[in-house]
Amino acid sequence: MFLVMINGKDHECSGGTILEALRALDIQVPTLCHDPRILPTGACRLCSVEIEGQERLVASCTTPVAQGMRIWTHSEKVEADRRTNLTLLARNYPAEECYDEHLEFHRYLRQYGIDLTRVGRIFKLAPATDEPRFTDFDHPYLRVDMDKCVHCYRCIRICNEVQGQFVWRAWNRGDRTEIRPDTGGPLLDSSCVSCGACADTCPSGAITDRLVVEKGAPTEWTRTTCAYCGTGCEMLVGTRGGEVIVAKPLLDAPVNKGHLCVKGRYAHRFAHAKDRITQPMIRRDGEWHEVSWPEVYLYIADRLHAILAESGPSAVGVLGSARATNEENYLAQKFARVVLGSNNIDCCARVCHAPSAAALKATLGTGAATNSFNDIEIAQGFLVAGANPTENHPIVGARIKQQVLKGAKLVVVDPRRTELARFADVHLQIRPGTNVPTFHAIAHALIESGAVDEEFIRERTDDFEGFRDFIRNWTPERVAPIAGVTAEDIRKAAAVYASVKPAMIFHGLGMTEHTQGTEGVQCLVNLALLTGNLGKPGSGENPLRGQNNVQGSAHMGCEPSNLAGYTPISQVADLVEKIWKAPVPREQGLTWMKMLDAASEGSLRALYAIGYDVYFSNPRSDETKKALEKLELVIVQDLFLNETAKAVGHVFLPACSSYEKDGTFMNSERRVQRVRQCIPLVGDSKSDWVILKELAATMGFKDAFDFDSPEAIWNEVRQVWKAGAGISYERIEHNGLQWPCLDEEHPGTTILHAKQFPIGVRANFSKIDYLPTPEVTTDEYPFILNTGRTLAQFNAGTMSMRTGNARIRPTDLLEMHPCDAMLLQIHDHEKVRITSRYGTAEIPVQLTDKVRRGELFATFHDPKVFTNRVTGGQRDRVVGSPEYKVTAVRVERLEQAAPAISKP
Numbered sequence: 001m002f003l004v005m006i007n008g009k010d011h012e013c014s015g016g017t018i019l020e021a022l023r024a025l026d027i028q029v030p031t032l033c034h035d036p037r038i039l040p041t042g043a044c045r046l047c048s049v050e051i052e053g054q055e056r057l058v059a060s061c062t063t064p065v066a067q068g069m070r071i072w073t074h075s076e077k078v079e080a081d082r083r084t085n086l087t088l089l090a091r092n093y094p095a096e097e098c099y100d101e102h103l104e105f106h107r108y109l110r111q112y113g114i115d116l117t118r119v120g121r122i123f124k125l126a127p128a129t130d131e132p133r134f135t136d137f138d139h140p141y142l143r144v145d146m147d148k149c150v151h152c153y154r155c156i157r158i159c160n161e162v163q164g165q166f167v168w169r170a171w172n173r174g175d176r177t178e179i180r181p182d183t184g185g186p187l188l189d190s191s192c193v194s195c196g197a198c199a200d201t202c203p204s205g206a207i208t209d210r211l212v213v214e215k216g217a218p219t220e221w222t223r224t225t226c227a228y229c230g231t232g233c234e235m236l237v238g239t240r241g242g243e244v245i246v247a248k249p250l251l252d253a254p255v256n257k258g259h260l261c262v263k264g265r266y267a268h269r270f271a272h273a274k275d276r277i278t279q280p281m282i283r284r285d286g287e288w289h290e291v292s293w294p295e296v297y298l299y300i301a302d303r304l305h306a307i308l309a310e311s312g313p314s315a316v317g318v319l320g321s322a323r324a325t326n327e328e329n330y331l332a333q334k335f336a337r338v339v340l341g342s343n344n345i346d347c348c349a350r351v352c353h354a355p356s357a358a359a360l361k362a363t364l365g366t367g368a369a370t371n372s373f374n375d376i377e378i379a380q381g382f383l384v385a386g387a388n389p390t391e392n393h394p395i396v397g398a399r400i401k402q403q404v405l406k407g408a409k410l411v412v413v414d415p416r417r418t419e420l421a422r423f424a425d426v427h428l429q430i431r432p433g434t435n436v437p438t439f440h441a442i443a444h445a446l447i448e449s450g451a452v453d454e455e456f457i458r459e460r461t462d463d464f465e466g467f468r469d470f471i472r473n474w475t476p477e478r479v480a481p482i483a484g485v486t487a488e489d490i491r492k493a494a495a496v497y498a499s500v501k502p503a504m505i506f507h508g509l510g511m512t513e514h515t516q517g518t519e520g521v522q523c524l525v526n527l528a529l530l531t532g533n534l535g536k537p538g539s540g541e542n543p544l545r546g547q548n549n550v551q552g553s554a555h556m557g558c559e560p561s562n563l564a565g566y567t568p569i570s571q572v573a574d575l576v577e578k579i580w581k582a583p584v585p586r587e588q589g590l591t592w593m594k595m596l597d598a599a600s601e602g603s604l605r606a607l608y609a610i611g612y613d614v615y616f617s618n619p620r621s622d623e624t625k626k627a628l629e630k631l632e633l634v635i636v637q638d639l640f641l642n643e644t645a646k647a648v649g650h651v652f653l654p655a656c657s658s659y660e661k662d663g664t665f666m667n668s669e670r671r672v673q674r675v676r677q678c679i680p681l682v683g684d685s686k687s688d689w690v691i692l693k694e695l696a697a698t699m700g701f702k703d704a705f706d707f708d709s710p711e712a713i714w715n716e717v718r719q720v721w722k723a724g725a726g727i728s729y730e731r732i733e734h735n736g737l738q739w740p741c742l743d744e745e746h747p748g749t750t751i752l753h754a755k756q757f758p759i760g761v762r763a764n765f766s767k768i769d770y771l772p773t774p775e776v777t778t779d780e781y782p783f784i785l786n787t788g789r790t791l792a793q794f795n796a797g798t799m800s801m802r803t804g805n806a807r808i809r810p811t812d813l814l815e816m817h818p819c820d821a822m823l824l825q826i827h828d829h830e831k832v833r834i835t836s837r838y839g840t841a842e843i844p845v846q847l848t849d850k851v852r853r854g855e856l857f858a859t860f861h862d863p864k865v866f867t868n869r870v871t872g873g874q875r876d877r878v879v880g881s882p883e884y885k886v887t888a889v890r891v892e893r894l895e896q897a898a899p900a901i902s903k904p
């Protein structure tokens, strides 16, 4: 503690800069170049204060407090200096600007009585150049007018220090200095990722949110959690007249710490899209007819009762929604089990990270990420395998990137040169589908070089000798030709990962969406065990989960074999029956993939798909469609008439977006966070939990579903799921809590397995045989197609395609190596046909050397392209997830008459 005198009064402060001390004491000094998210520079001098004994004023943002300092924050000298500095900053500012209370610069001008019309006349400098200042009024979200720039450099610094994009640059020097994007031209042509951090920090209105300019500043702000990916960013949603205008990141949010990406901040206009369905509908003779809610409930009840009476509970299936809340997913599985009497309940974790959950549960005992995002800043090294976080979990990606820029080591294992791969010490550009041998070879190299943690192996693992014998044959030399990388690089990857402690593993779908998805993840766990990177800060094995609440959806029991808490039915059914006052079915339920098989065979007759566009997102669309067409009743509950509803839907139930509801989401690091209603329900839509409750009541189960709020549902979840019992709504008013959280005193768990695993003190290494996928290239199908995501679009595209993101990324693209394209005479952005053994699609090509020759990468967000017409039918051997990442295809030019066979 330091004793200081401020403005004649004694204070104690705990150190840091003078500015931090002043802010802690609520003593306000103006700042223009300061933002707590970036390093202080002391450039604007507005925060300067007088310190007795020092002749010159000092910038409080860069000067540390010292014992006995006597500080004057508003002396005459200080205030005069501020006035002069502000006047100089204002000299070229447009005199006609109207006062905007949201802009710090405007507030200071007013506070210090600076009249822009006069300043200009007295001080305006002759322009140093004839070139007009940079403007950009064409970007869907940002509006740039550098006439209003006051050279605080906050945009440059936040872009560098938080997002790590380095877009904004200072061009020229002295009075000619001007801030422009890296390409000098419009933002859409630059490397900008539209995260909006620059607009968020700009104090003078030079970079602003376009919608705020067009629609007016929000009048209300509501704290909630982003509804896109599994990162779980908390934000303030700004609304005006019942419309979402813009979101602001929260500084105190543990996940995103004052940052958001293009989707969370801007991609929300889908909620107000003209084609949103807000009235229930029934399809008769091919035509959709609007009906009332009571009518639609009666219709569904009749049809489901008839099917249940004839064919029993195995003939119906329900899919929960990874986009809806925990409470809604809990009710969805309760609906399947109590109302329909069926364990045929699943969610899209099945096609996504079910292999991660299974692998982590089998090897370590808990099917979830071991560590937290806050470990990123502790980790000294990262292994990122089959994940592209700077696009798909952008806040996580930005945090990893910053840590790497500060010196942390990075190994990337991915067939494509992702953005993170460019920052990596080693990029193993392996062939799709070769994770198992690659990670075995890394394990081999770790053991061979002695780079293992012997103490950890001794105390926390079993049968290391057995594993060492098993791995002996998996030499980097043997694996190199299989994976298409050099033995040297494999050894280097092992050495880099083991060279620093602690090191974190993050993995994505490049690990799971394979025939050996679950087993591939088990091989990654081997590496964490060998190097002792488990149970410690900055370490662990962490799947980057997909949607906002996919972790929660499965965890709430939208899973054929597990009830809430991801606990096997046999273990908790008795307890659950007591709480539900209803029997829990014990028959093995069907996974989503098995439901589809059953639909093909005719034994599944009805499907209730909540917030999951199954026809569009499943692989091998033609087969999927054939199976879905056999169903007698397909109920789609969504915001939009999605591809499933259009193709095979019989009933449509209009759900509302997460801006319109209350509840909780569970993010990738096991954190349960609050979702709050920001705008009124649009039209006649309803929250999923209300629909489920009312439908259950119509079907005769009023009592079991008699909840009057999401909180009431959550409190039942806490009774069923022991590890979540301590997570009350009251406790997660801010920031959320990570499970296990056993009671209301429990602080939550940031790091799993610190002292032991739920399966015991020791874990086992997995000895997995490599079984190459049967999906192989031939002369007819010579390319390997890999599929995945892009920053600006999200999954089925139902949401992101209905926002300004459609201007940033209007359609899907097929990444192809320029040499392959040259041989096939394909030009950049030419539309081509890709054909696999399963189907065909037309898609524009993007030439890039991010992919290797012979390999292609397509996104799958645009229904006009329908990439999944091409993907195949192989599944993960353990949990059945589709092999989206490997499909043999050929590529043809559209204008070619005869289908030329293309050889890479």
Ligand SMILES: Nc1nc2c(c(=O)[nH]1)N[C@H]1C(S)=C(S)[C@@H](COP(=O)(O)OP(=O)(O)OC[C@H]3O[C@@H](n4cnc5c(=O)[nH]c(N)nc54)[C@H](O)[C@@H]3O)O[C@H]1N2
Binding pocket: 229, 230, 352, 353, 385, 386, 387, 388, 389, 391, 392, 393, 413, 414, 415, 416, 418, 430, 431, 432, 433, 434, 435, 507, 508, 509, 510, 511, 514, 544, 545, 546, 547, 786, 787, 788, 789, 790, 791, 792, 793, 794, 795, 885
């Ligand atoms: N912008 C955006 N963000 C999203 C989504 C979105 O659609 N758009 N979707 C959300 C969802 S549902 C999910 S599940 C997550 C997914 O997030 P990610 O897991 O990052 O998703 P993908 O882009 O599908 O695949 C990641 C990487 O796996 C690589 N890969 C393919 N095959 C292999 C292989 O055999 N081995 C290895 N090591 N790598 C391989 C691909 O080249 C790709 O770069 O993103 C979530 N976030």
Ligand SMILES: Nc1nc2c(c(=O)[nH]1)N[C@H]1C(S)=C(S)[C@@H](COP(=O)(O)OP(=O)(O)OC[C@H]3O[C@@H](n4cnc5c(=O)[nH]c(N)nc54)[C@H](O)[C@@H]3O)O[C@H]1N2
Binding pocket: 321, 322, 323, 324, 325, 348, 349, 351, 352, 353, 509, 513, 546, 547, 610, 611, 612, 613, 614, 617, 618, 619, 637, 638, 639, 640, 642, 655, 656, 657, 658, 688, 787, 788, 789, 794, 795, 796, 797, 798, 799, 860, 867, 868, 871, 884
């Ligand atoms: N080729 C290829 N295909 C893939 C993948 C791949 O890598 N390659 N990845 C797969 C993966 S990982 C996933 S997760 C799936 C994703 O596939 P889907 O789950 O089908 O896609 P989403 O876009 O996440 O959203 C599903 C639907 O939820 C609706 N929705 C949004 N919010 C709500 C809500 O609150 N309530 C209700 N009822 N509905 C809502 C949306 O409008 C949308 O139609 O795609 C899979 N398909």
Ligand SMILES: [Mo]
Binding pocket: 351, 352, 353, 545, 546, 547, 550
């Ligand atoms: Mo996903």
